């Protein structure tokens with residue numbers, strides 16, 4: 001039997017990588033599961049539920065000492081990484097494609113690191129493993145709720161004896177997984193919703209949700225279903241085009257990202273300054289690298305001089321930790337399933353179309369094609 005251990009996340013993170021229902025299945029399949037004490041508490045999974053599911057609750061050192069596979073949501077601190085041994089496996093949202101030095105260190109220590117952001121998402125067999133999609137979905141849903149919460153007016157049209165309230169106008173910039181979920185949620189709350197993307201393919205998806213697709217004069221479909229980075233000229237053209245759409249909206253939810261690149265600036269300082277008092281900007285792309293909205297700060301709500309609010313929503317999945325963890329844990333389970341042979345032993349096939357990308361480091365080498373091409 002192999003030993004799978006879920007670590008407790010750092011303080012600001014409420015999610016957990018394994019939930020009791022998934023633990024139960026892993027144990028039933030003959031694996032041993034260890035949970036670091038208190039790992040699920042912030043996502044509302046008590047230690048006792050893990051024990052009932054067949055896991056042992058242990059301290060971090062014991063978990064690392066015994067595990068064949070260590071599971072996490074975010075990459076653990078350097079001290080913890082330093083304790084991982086040769087052939088031990090680490091699985092999570094490790095962000096190795098942005099932190100190449102960490103990838104190198106893990107390779108040097110002969111740790112087998114699987115980093116979810118490297119998963120080839122267009123391979124249909126990888127769909128159940130797609131943690132980026134599951135967590136983006138949570139982000140989009142929650143973004144609409146956070147917007148509604150900050151907004152001081154109704155979302156739906158309200159006809160009452162005291163008069164009629166206008167429905168809110170919501171604009172979603174970037175209509176990938178998160179954006180479509182934000183559109184669906186804002187629609188369900190009764191807002192008038194529009195979507196905008198540089199991938200023409202997303203028009204049909206936006207319209208099927210009953211939202212309006214705004215014309216984009218810039219078409220920038222890239223590799224693997226993603227958008228490519230815009231040129232300087234295209235970016236200028238886009239910002240001018242968007243300024244009008246933004247000025248006409250009460251709420252703007254931005255989700256635009258380009259893999260491995262700084263998020264595109266979609267809402268300029270001028271657009272923020274032109275916003276009506278009470279306008280809300282929710283920037284899901286907000287990060288240390290920057291975001292889609294000028295002046296957004298990750299983890300903060302900024303009120304502008306003209307009375308608009310900019311929410312730097314850098315970790316919405318943590319705010320919906322129970323559902324986010326349940327979905328994430330299923331993604332972990334799917335990866336583990338793909339790693340085990342019929343006798344329940346770990347077998348890594350680096351020629352497999354999914355593993356050849358998802359496996360960042362193995363036996364001292366960088367394996368992932370995407371990571372290798374980035375690292376040169």
Ligand code: NAD
Nearest residue numbers: 121122174175176177178197198199225227255256257264
């Ligand atoms: P993402 O998080 O990388 O980006 C979010 C959105 O921002 C994307 O729709 C992108 O086109 C858009 N964007 C980027 N630059 C922009 C700009 N300058 N202006 C406006 N919009 C911009 O993307 P994602 O949501 O993770 O997924 C992107 C695509 O991958 C989607 O088509 C999605 O359906 C597809 N996908 C496919 C599978 C699959 O085939 N199994 C799985 C997951 C995602």
